[in-house]
Amino acid sequence: MSAGTMVATESWRPNVELAKVNxxxxxxxxxxxxxxxxxxxxxxxxxxxxxxxxxxxxxxxITRVLQHGGTFFSQQIDLERTVNLPTS
Numbered sequence: 600m601s602a603g604t605m606v607a608t609e610s611w612r613p614n615v616e617l618a619k620v621n622x623x624x625x626x627x628x629x630x631x632x633x634x635x636x637x638x639x640x641x642x643x644x645x646x647x648x649x650x651x652x653x654x655x656x657x658x659x660x661i662t663r664v665l666q667h668g669g670t671f672f673s674q675q676i677d678l679e680r681t682v683n684l685p686t687s
Contacts, residue, residue: 606640608632610654640664652676 605627609615618629630639634655643666650656650673661671 606630608638610634638664643667643669645669647672649673650675 605625607618607622607627607629609618609629609631610633612631615629615631622629632639634657638657638660642663644664646666646669648661648665648669648671650661650671652674656673656675665671
């Protein structure tokens with residue numbers, strides 16, 4: 600992966616196309632991936648891994664693709680609070 604490359608993964612099919620449209624202006628590619636799948640990236644591919652409301656946190660995969668000394672940044676929400684989120 601070349602320096603400065605940004606990618607996003609999305610597991611919820613309705614969000615995939617929306618993410619592609621919204622992230623394209625920032626030259627960020629979006630890959631649809633199942634929550635339990637192995638990340639399709641080589642080891643130590645990223646110096647920063649971000650997660651926003653993941654349905655599953657894949658610690659072993661985050662560790663594998665994160666460079667030594669890299670940063671993991673996450674915005675989590677626990678299952679008890681999801682019952683209060685609106686659905687649409």
